[in-house]
Amino acid sequence: MIVNRNITMTWWERIYLPEIFRGISVTSNHFFRNLIGFIPALLNKDKKRKIFTLYYPDEKVEFPPAYRGRPVLVVDENGTERCVACGLCEIVCPAKCIEIQPDETELEKERYPKSFSINMARCIFCGFCEEVCPKEAIVMSDECEIADLDRNKMFYKKDQLLISKNKLQKRLNYIKEIYGKWNY
Amino acid sequence: MPTFTINGKEVKTEAGKTILQAAVANGVRIPHFCYHPHLSIDGCCRMCLVEVEKIPKLTIACNTPVTEGMVVRTNTEKVLKARKGVMEFQLINHPLDCPICDQAGECKLQQYTFEHGITHSRFREEKRPGRKRFKIGPRVVFDEERCILCRRCVRFCREVSKTGELAVFSRGDKSIINTYPGISLDNKYSLNTVDICPVGALTNADFRFQVRVWFLEETKAVCPGCSNNCSIRICHRRGKVYRLLPRKNMDVNKVWMCDNGRITHKQIETSNRLTVPLVKKGNKLEEVSWNEAFDTIAKGIQKIKNNEIGAIGSPHATNEECYLFNKLIKNVFNIKNDIECIVPSWEADDLLIKKEKAANPQGAREFGVKTNDTSSVKKIIKGNLKALYIIGNDIIDNSNTKQDVLQTLSKLDFLVVQDTHNSDLSSIANVVLPSATFAEKEGTFTNINGFVQKTNRAVPCPAKAKPDLEILSGVAKAMGRPFETIEPDKVMDEISKNVKSFKNICYEKLGETGIKINN
Ligand code: SF4
Ligand code: SF4
Ligand code: SF4
Ligand code: SF4
Ligand code: FES
Numbered sequence: 001m002i003v004n005r006n007i008t009m010t011w012w013e014r015i016y017l018p019e020i021f022r023g024i025s026v027t028s029n030h031f032f033r034n035l036i037g038f039i040p041a042l043l044n045k046d047k048k049r050k051i052f053t054l055y056y057p058d059e060k061v062e063f064p065p066a067y068r069g070r071p072v073l074v075v076d077e078n079g080t081e082r083c084v085a086c087g088l089c090e091i092v093c094p095a096k097c098i099e100i101q102p103d104e105t106e107l108e109k110e111r112y113p114k115s116f117s118i119n120m121a122r123c124i125f126c127g128f129c130e131e132v133c134p135k136e137a138i139v140m141s142d143e144c145e146i147a148d149l150d151r152n153k154m155f156y157k158k159d160q161l162l163i164s165k166n167k168l169q170k171r172l173n174y175i176k177e178i179y180g181k182w183n184y
Numbered sequence: 185m186p187t188f189t190i191n192g193k194e195v196k197t198e199a200g201k202t203i204l205q206a207a208v209a210n211g212v213r214i215p216h217f218c219y220h221p222h223l224s225i226d227g228c229c230r231m232c233l234v235e236v237e238k239i240p241k242l243t244i245a246c247n248t249p250v251t252e253g254m255v256v257r258t259n260t261e262k263v264l265k266a267r268k269g270v271m272e273f274q275l276i277n278h279p280l281d282c283p284i285c286d287q288a289g290e291c292k293l294q295q296y297t298f299e300h301g302i303t304h305s306r307f308r309e310e311k312r313p314g315r316k317r318f319k320i321g322p323r324v325v326f327d328e329e330r331c332i333l334c335r336r337c338v339r340f341c342r343e344v345s346k347t348g349e350l351a352v353f354s355r356g357d358k359s360i361i362n363t364y365p366g367i368s369l370d371n372k373y374s375l376n377t378v379d380i381c382p383v384g385a386l387t388n389a390d391f392r393f394q395v396r397v398w399f400l401e402e403t404k405a406v407c408p409g410c411s412n413n414c415s416i417r418i419c420h421r422r423g424k425v426y427r428l429l430p431r432k433n434m435d436v437n438k439v440w441m442c443d444n445g446r447i448t449h450k451q452i453e454t455s456n457r458l459t460v461p462l463v464k465k466g467n468k469l470e471e472v473s474w475n476e477a478f479d480t481i482a483k484g485i486q487k488i489k490n491n492e493i494g495a496i497g498s499p500h501a502t503n504e505e506c507y508l509f510n511k512l513i514k515n516v517f518n519i520k521n522d523i524e525c526i527v528p529s530w531e532a533d534d535l536l537i538k539k540e541k542a543a544n545p546q547g548a549r550e551f552g553v554k555t556n557d558t559s560s561v562k563k564i565i566k567g568n569l570k571a572l573y574i575i576g577n578d579i580i581d582n583s584n585t586k587q588d589v590l591q592t593l594s595k596l597d598f599l600v601v602q603d604t605h606n607s608d609l610s611s612i613a614n615v616v617l618p619s620a621t622f623a624e625k626e627g628t629f630t631n632i633n634g635f636v637q638k639t640n641r642a643v644p645c646p647a648k649a650k651p652d653l654e655i656l657s658g659v660a661k662a663m664g665r666p667f668e669t670i671e672p673d674k675v676m677d678e679i680s681k682n683v684k685s686f687k688n689i690c691y692e693k694l695g696e697t698g699i700k701i702n703n
Contacts, residue, residue, distance in 0.1 A: 091399070
């Protein structure tokens with residue numbers, strides 16, 4: 001497919017060299033900063049490192065709420081999952097990785113997922129399941145360290161998916177804000 | 185034949201038709217809740233409003249007869265606005281239950297709401313509370329909040345099942361559907377109310393919450409419950425059957441089916457299905473390969489004199505199976521004895537249910553099978569019969585004589601049982617051949633009035649079980665006289681050549697609703 005991008009450059013950009021040098025200066029700036037930026041922290045333990053890279057896995061980034069990690073099921077204050085096994089995420093998932101067996105429950109919500117599994121080896125982290133869910137019951141968490149050597153272990157069962165609401169509050173607020181405007 | 189104009193198109197229609205009926209016949213869709221083509225007209229939902237020239241107000245399409253020169257418009261601004269208003273009223277007390285409602289995906293209210301783009305409610309007061317998941321009958325669950333009072337269920341019970349359990353009680357916005365005091369919605373056709381309820385107010389207790397309807401595939405088939413052979417759809421997903429729904433067939437079942445027919449799919453996935461061929465070695469039945477089972481039958485049969493072999497067919501078998509079984513017995517085994525079969529029966533009524541409780545006793549009779557004949561059992565007692573080939577287990581169905589029959593059969597030298605389920609009969613057999621239930625095979629059934637209908641394969645057979653046609657041909661091959669063909673359509677071609685009453689039948693002509701044999 002041909003995408004026609006209409007980029008109109010200014011005169012300054014069109015003379016080419018100044019922008020090239022600007023780019024080189026940004027890159028080399030980062031390069032030298034990373035090269036010597038750790039020295040102050042090495043000499044004085046209280047000082048923070050000034051470099052961009054992290055000592056992963058000892059240090060971790062805190063992701064912004066917009067980050068889409070593995071999808072999880074929200075557990076409400078009363079200790080049960082919010083999900084009512086409506087099957088919408090199951091049908092919307094483009095990777096076809098969700099499988100739900102609904103059943104009847106004595107609780108007021110009438111319907112609950114007897115089993116709920118996500119095949120994380122197939123999930124593409126698109127977030128459609130979160131968007132379609134009428135109960136805000138499935139959300140994208142900030143967990144991304146899910147690699148495994150065994151495909152069978154990537155098959156997440158319901159108990160591995162349940163996460164309490166408090167831990168997901170930031171994402172829950174965020175999706176209310178972004179999907180709220182669609183009047184779902 | 186009045187001629188009238190609908191949305192600018194001039195069309196002819198039969199006299200006495202209402203606007204809605206004429207519109208449907210001409211491919212114009214008018215949204216409606218309470219109108220049902222097989223019930224009387226109620227005109228209570230007001231969803232079907234249309235504009236008719238020279239009538240000052242909008243009028244309901246379902247109850248206005250078409251007259252000569254009428255000019256009808258179904259999609260003007262005025263109509264759409266009125267419809268949207270009706271929808272808004274319908275939704276005032278309707279709960280936001282779609283995520284937990286079984287009807288979602290096949291719900292008229294959901295569909296029309298979506299089509300009319302109703303996203304906001306102006307109603308700020310409390311919704312009317314009602315009973316949730318109330319068991320209004322043994323097989324039907326009722327949700328009062330979801331009911332839109334279209335009265336289809338009431339009319340069904342009064343007009344079709346003629347049992348009249350349901351009525352509308354109270355008035356105004358307190359109106360509710362309920363059964364008359366002291367009775368429950370318990371008739372032989374109660375689950376049809378679930379089908380015709382346009383929303384999720386009435387749901388099937390058995391199907392409830394099992395699977396989402398949008399995951400289900402549908403296969404056109406025939407109900408094996410009784411010799412009426414109602415046309416059905418088998419709804420299945422990933423090899424499991426979830427429900428049976430009626431399919432329109434004006435000659436046979438109109439659009440209804442009975443509650444008992446709906447649970448016939450329960451037999452498919454039970455723990456006592458026969459799944460592998462078994463042969464008796466010593467005193468025990470042992471699993472063997474299909475070829476070994478066929479060879480055992482061939483050897484066993486060849487050892488016994490022709491006039492000492494009997495055959496009992498099945499009233500549940502398809503026409504093709506009856507024909508090939510006949511061929512196997514008469515041509516391959518060279519047996520002169522008649523094939524007989526026992527047909528289970530129950531109480532008939534004058535709507536759908538017929539006396540013979542099997543799919544194809546009529547078809548069996550067309551192929552010369554003697555129904556309700558147990559002369560072979562008598563012959564065994566006399567010592568005239570040494571071997572028996574039985575399809576199905578109806579012979580031990582009658583519990584009064586069951587032990588006697590089993591006792592007699594165990595005297596046989598050689599017993600072959602071809603059946604779907606484990607039973608006392610299969611446990612005394614020498615060879616057990618696991619066969620397919622109605623949802624696992626293709627073929628045709630002949631109903632009690634002679635309508636031949638096609639049934640299709642919806643799900644695969646469990647484990648090593650095979651459709652009966654393949655089994656019969658396997659036996660014939662082991663006997664050294666293989667059949668020319670076992671493709672159901674080719675077998676039917678052969679039948680129409682050889683059996684007089686089936687002369688006009690071939691798969692292309694059957695269509696979805698079948699045709700009548702000439703007898
Ligand atoms: S994030 Fe996308 S791919 Fe992953 S489970 Fe949800 S819908 Fe499926
Ligand atoms: S969309 Fe939400 S409520 Fe529906 S099944 Fe998925 S997680 Fe459960
Ligand atoms: S009856 Fe229809 S609109 Fe009402 S909750 Fe069920 S699916 Fe939704
Ligand atoms: S229960 Fe269903 S069919 Fe009966 S009146 Fe209510 S909406 Fe109509
Ligand atoms: S369909 Fe005409 S009033 Fe209900």
